[in-house]
Amino acid sequence: MNYEKKVNKLEGKLPERVKNRLIEKMEEEELKGQEADELIENTKKEYKRCRFEAGEAIGVIAAQSISEPATQMTMRTYHVAGSAQGVEITQGLPRLIEVVDARKTIKTPSMDVYLEEEYQNEEEARNVANEIRETKLVDIITEDRIDLLNLVVEFDIDKEALKGVNMDKEEAIGSLNKGRRKYEAELDGNVIKIVPKDDDVSVRDLQKIKNKVMDKHMKGIKGISQAVVTETQGMWTIQTLGTNLKKVLKVEGVNPKKTVSSDPREMEKVFGIEACRNTVLKEGHKTIKDQGLDVDIRHMMLVADTMTVDGELKAIGRYGIAGEKGSVLARASFEVTVRHLTDAAIEGEVDDLNSTVENVIINQTVPVGTGMYDVVYKPERSE
Amino acid sequence: MTDLFLNGKFIGTTEEPKELVREVREGRREGKFPHDFNIRYNEEEENIRINTDSGRVRRPLVRVEDGEPLLTEDHIEDIEDGEIRWSDLIEEGVIEWIDASEEEDLLVASKEEDITDKHTHVEIHPANILGINASLVPFPEYNRGDRVSYGAKMIGQTLGFYSANYPLRADTKSNILAYPQTPLVTTQTEEAVELEKHPAGQNVVVALLSYKGFNIEDALIVNKSSVERGFARSYFFRTYDAEKQRYSGGQEDEISIPDKDVRGYRSEEAYSHLSEDGIVPPEVGVESGSVIIGKTSPLRFMGTGEFVTGIQNRRETSVTVRHGEGGVADKVLLSETENGNKLVKVTVREQRIPELGDKFATRHGQKGVIGLMEPEENMPFTKDGVTPDIILNPHGIPSRQTVGQILEILAGKTGALEGTKIDGTAFSSEEEDSIRERLRDCGFRSDGKEVLYNGTTGEIMEAEIFQGVVYYEKLEHMVSNKIHARSRGPVTLLTKQPTEGRAKEGGLRLGEMEKDCFIGHGASMTLKERFSSDKVTLPICKKCGVVAIEDESKDETRCPMCKKSDEVEEVPMSYGFKLLLDELKSMTIYPKLDIGESV
Numbered sequence: 001m002n003y004e005k006k007v008n009k010l011e012g013k014l015p016e017r018v019k020n021r022l023i024e025k026m027e028e029e030e031l032k033g034q035e036a037d038e039l040i041e042n043t044k045k046e047y048k049r050c051r052f053e054a055g056e057a058i059g060v061i062a063a064q065s066i067s068e069p070a071t072q073m074t075m076r077t078y079h080v081a082g083s084a085q086g087v088e089i090t091q092g093l094p095r096l097i098e099v100v101d102a103r104k105t106i107k108t109p110s111m112d113v114y115l116e117e118e119y120q121n122e123e124e125a126r127n128v129a130n131e132i133r134e135t136k137l138v139d140i141i142t143e144d145r146i147d148l149l150n151l152v153v154e155f156d157i158d159k160e161a162l163k164g165v166n167m168d169k170e171e172a173i174g175s176l177n178k179g180r181r182k183y184e185a186e187l188d189g190n191v192i193k194i195v196p197k198d199d200d201v202s203v204r205d206l207q208k209i210k211n212k213v214m215d216k217h218m219k220g221i222k223g224i225s226q227a228v229v230t231e232t233q234g235m236w237t238i239q240t241l242g243t244n245l246k247k248v249l250k251v252e253g254v255n256p257k258k259t260v261s262s263d264p265r266e267m268e269k270v271f272g273i274e275a276c277r278n279t280v281l282k283e284g285h286k287t288i289k290d291q292g293l294d295v296d297i298r299h300m301m302l303v304a305d306t307m308t309v310d311g312e313l314k315a316i317g318r319y320g321i322a323g324e325k326g327s328v329l330a331r332a333s334f335e336v337t338v339r340h341l342t343d344a345a346i347e348g349e350v351d352d353l354n355s356t357v358e359n360v361i362i363n364q365t366v367p368v369g370t371g372m373y374d375v376v377y378k379p380e381r382s383e
Numbered sequence: 384m385t386d387l388f389l390n391g392k393f394i395g396t397t398e399e400p401k402e403l404v405r406e407v408r409e410g411r412r413e414g415k416f417p418h419d420f421n422i423r424y425n426e427e428e429e430n431i432r433i434n435t436d437s438g439r440v441r442r443p444l445v446r447v448e449d450g451e452p453l454l455t456e457d458h459i460e461d462i463e464d465g466e467i468r469w470s471d472l473i474e475e476g477v478i479e480w481i482d483a484s485e486e487e488d489l490l491v492a493s494k495e496e497d498i499t500d501k502h503t504h505v506e507i508h509p510a511n512i513l514g515i516n517a518s519l520v521p522f523p524e525y526n527r528g529d530r531v532s533y534g535a536k537m538i539g540q541t542l543g544f545y546s547a548n549y550p551l552r553a554d555t556k557s558n559i560l561a562y563p564q565t566p567l568v569t570t571q572t573e574e575a576v577e578l579e580k581h582p583a584g585q586n587v588v589v590a591l592l593s594y595k596g597f598n599i600e601d602a603l604i605v606n607k608s609s610v611e612r613g614f615a616r617s618y619f620f621r622t623y624d625a626e627k628q629r630y631s632g633g634q635e636d637e638i639s640i641p642d643k644d645v646r647g648y649r650s651e652e653a654y655s656h657l658s659e660d661g662i663v664p665p666e667v668g669v670e671s672g673s674v675i676i677g678k679t680s681p682l683r684f685m686g687t688g689e690f691v692t693g694i695q696n697r698r699e700t701s702v703t704v705r706h707g708e709g710g711v712a713d714k715v716l717l718s719e720t721e722n723g724n725k726l727v728k729v730t731v732r733e734q735r736i737p738e739l740g741d742k743f744a745t746r747h748g749q750k751g752v753i754g755l756m757e758p759e760e761n762m763p764f765t766k767d768g769v770t771p772d773i774i775l776n777p778h779g780i781p782s783r784q785t786v787g788q789i790l791e792i793l794a795g796k797t798g799a800l801e802g803t804k805i806d807g808t809a810f811s812s813e814e815e816d817s818i819r820e821r822l823r824d825c826g827f828r829s830d831g832k833e834v835l836y837n838g839t840t841g842e843i844m845e846a847e848i849f850q851g852v853v854y855y856e857k858l859e860h861m862v863s864n865k866i867h868a869r870s871r872g873p874v875t876l877l878t879k880q881p882t883e884g885r886a887k888e889g890g891l892r893l894g895e896m897e898k899d900c901f902i903g904h905g906a907s908m909t910l911k912e913r914f915s916s917d918k919v920t921l922p923i924c925k926k927c928g929v930v931a932i933e934d935e936s937k938d939e940t941r942c943p944m945c946k947k948s949d950e951v952e953e954v955p956m957s958y959g960f961k962l963l964l965d966e967l968k969s970m971t972i973y974p975k976l977d978i979g980e981s982v
Contacts, residue, residue, distance in 0.1 A: 345967075356902055361959070363911060363956055368902055369904065369905015370905055
């Protein structure tokens with residue numbers, strides 16, 4: 001369209017989203033040539049006004065804007081008991097620290113599993129949830145005992161539970177007899193009998209076998225302990241406790257385009273660094289927002305961007321971006337002073353004094369705000 | 384089987400724990416065991432713990448048997464007649480000392496009326512559940528609990544008449560209230576601890592009124608004329624000391640007016656307060672920084688080589704009055720230390736007249752600082768001409784729920800008018816109705832309100848004002864102890880940065896987070912200026928990047944590395960950075976400064 005052509009001339013001056021909205025609005029109002037030009041001009045001006053100015057200390061402002069409310073979080077560490085039907089996920093300050101620290105393993109990883117069009121009803125959603133949720137033998141039995149006479153371990157099957165996870169007895173036996181093992185599972189009416197292959201077993205060995213078998217994976221995806229089906233505005237989704245994104249994406253009925261994990265590192269592995277950045281942004285912003293605090297999302301954007309610019313997820317702190325600052329003095333002034341100084345001496349590092357801390361140390365103007373620019377006047381030499 | 388522990392140590396087991404505990408207790412009452420022998424049977428943990436060690440908190444309780452307290456009317460009569468004493472009651476087993484663990488086994492009634500068959504003990508008086516400080520709060524049961532705690536805590540901070548022999552004592556720091564009074568509203572504990580012999584406050588007339596607005600946020604408006612008459616005036620004593628120490632080589636300190644040749648000699652004027660013996664005589668006025676004990680010591684690092692003696696090789700180590708303090712030399716004490724060294728102690732006395740910002744409190748945790756000192760002629764007055772000494776803000780009352788204080792004001796007013804003391808002991812205080820009735824009998828409204836006239840305009844005030852007498856305490860937090868400001872001042876030797884702390888006239892640190900605020904605002908120039916306390920300008924060799932040497936004898940500034948002086952440039956930096964460079968050099972790291980073209 002005509003509008004699109006006009007707007008596309010602005011390449012690089014406006015972000016994609018603003019451009020799309022501009023086109024949308026112009027089509028809606030059916031603006032004529034001059035009016036359209038005026039709107040574009042004004043939008044450009046407004047957008048320019050909204051950006052921060054050169055020399056603005058956005059890093060410090062972002063840090064203060066996030067950490068001031070975060071201190072308030074420490075003071076009221078209340079948590080919502082039993083939220084989201086039993087799925088209790090780390091919230092508040094611990095969660096925020098987890099995200100910003102880019103922890104290798106997070107406390108309660110979870111997934112938001114979205115479903116394909118055809119699976120948008122409660123029954124199908126539940127089926128998918130059963131498919132995903134890991135079922136162990138413990139979950140489908142009512143009682144366990146050791147038969148000392150015959151040296152056999154016995155389990156009473158919980159029929160209800162078995163039905164709940166869409167399994168029958170034969171399937172259960174089949175799952176038990178998968179892989180390398182020291183026993184043979186047999187079905188005897190409503191009882192599963194575990195017969196050790198070795199004839200000469202002690203009671204202690206039986207006990208060991210029993211504990212092992214009870215933990216045996218029967219169905220579903222490993223690592224996902226809970227999967228709760230929820231409906232919001234006609235959309236059926238599954239919330240899980242525990243993640244295994246790679247496998248979940250392959251499950252039939254799961255929408256692989258929308259399904260996400262709350263673990264930025266897993267997102268990085270599966271989808272790449274941009275998805276990781278968005279996860280950090282989303283999770284960080286959500287934790288603050290859930291606590292009833294209002295922090296502008298752009299501060300969190302800056303954090304997420306700095307954590308991921310290099311193409312890999314880095315923590316904020318000693319082992320992350322703070323430890324990789326360009327200036328020796330800045331690094332030395334922030335924790336483990338001696339190591340940074342000796343390393344710099346060995347490598348013959350040069351500090352160009354480009355940032356704040358190092359200039360504060362030697363009492364020079366900090367290149368920020370009014371210290372950003374110099375008026376230079378060099379009189380011509382008259383010879 | 385139940386384990387048996389004595390003072391935490393395992394000593395054996397028993398099959399009949401209840402019987403054993405009973406026997407031990409009975410034995411104690413009969414005098415077979417000492418009375419500080421406490422025993423507890425813990426059924427859940429299946430153990431018996433006997434404690435006899437020191438440091439346990441114990442309190443006396445009256446024993447109850449079959450629903451009747453063992454302390455009878457006969458006992459009380461005998462005590463009144465002086466026939467028996469406290470120790471007789473304990474020997475008889477009427478009263479027992481119970482510790483915290485034994486109390487777990489008992490059921491203690493707080494009042495005699497509450498006793499049932501199940502009770503084993505009863506309080507001597509219900510107020511006994513309170514500690515000493517808390518039981519000095521009148522009408523505590525009418526207050527919210529936390530207020531009583533705050534009040535009890537602040538009783539410990541009051542200035543008063545702590546000891547009658549204070550003129551002889553040489554405490555390092557002490558305060559004496561000039562005109563202490565015993566409270567009009569008392570508690571029985573006060574009598575028991577003989578508080579009337581060392582009171583810690585004054586009864587003053589207070590009005591609950593937000594006059595002129597200078598008492599917002601818990602501030603107090605104080606009648607300036609009351610202060611001039613001596614309200615809350617106190618004396619602060621500080622004792623300084625000096626010891627005539629002996630050093631190796633037969634040298635020793637000398638307490639005298641230092642000779643002019645001594646290193647660090649102050650000035651003739653500085654020693655003008657001293658008498659010939661080098662010590663200030665009593666009743667001589669001194670101010671902060673003046674020498675009160677003149678002293679010289681031998682030099683610290685006496686080499687083993689040449690042994691120089693003589694006055695030139697002594698240093699000044701006089702004792703001076705602390706920064707921000709002053710007053711009058713109160714007394715001089717000459718003595719000896721346990722090593723036989725001469726010891727001089729000089730006490731300086733300073734009068735402390737209440738000033739803006741001094742802290743006061745009632746016994747109900749209602750604390751505040753002086754916000755305004757108003758002359759009496761501007762204070763509101765009643766038809767009889769009574770003006771309040773303190774105007775309290777009524778906004779401090781509802782949220783804190785210190786009803787006890789309202790009652791104290793009412794009771795204090797009644798007591799002042801009748802010339803009697805009124806009992807405010809917890810759980811057995813004077814009844815509110817009786818106080819009100821007696822107040823009415825004195826010709827006042829029973830609710831304590833009075834018609835007041837505006838002190839500046841003379842107009843009648845629209846509302847009646849609640850006014851009465853309350854016991855006010857002056858707390859030890861006074862502005863003169865805390866006031867602190869600095870522009871220029873002393874710096875530390877190593878870094879040339881300002882010293883830290885009020886006592887050293889230090890600066891107020893602009894810390895990490897404050898720095899971030901300046902950066903956040905983009906105020907680089909302000910930041911640089913604020914951090915320039917240790918600014919220096921140093922000559923730097925442009926080629927080698929090290930600090931050059933200023934050689935005055937050759938009148939040149941030369942680089943210590945290339946020995947040339949043609950490429951030396953003056954560079955401003957912080958002394959702290961120069962120190963960092965030096966320390967790096969000492970660690971064999973060569974920090975080369977690469978200075979560009981000067982603009």
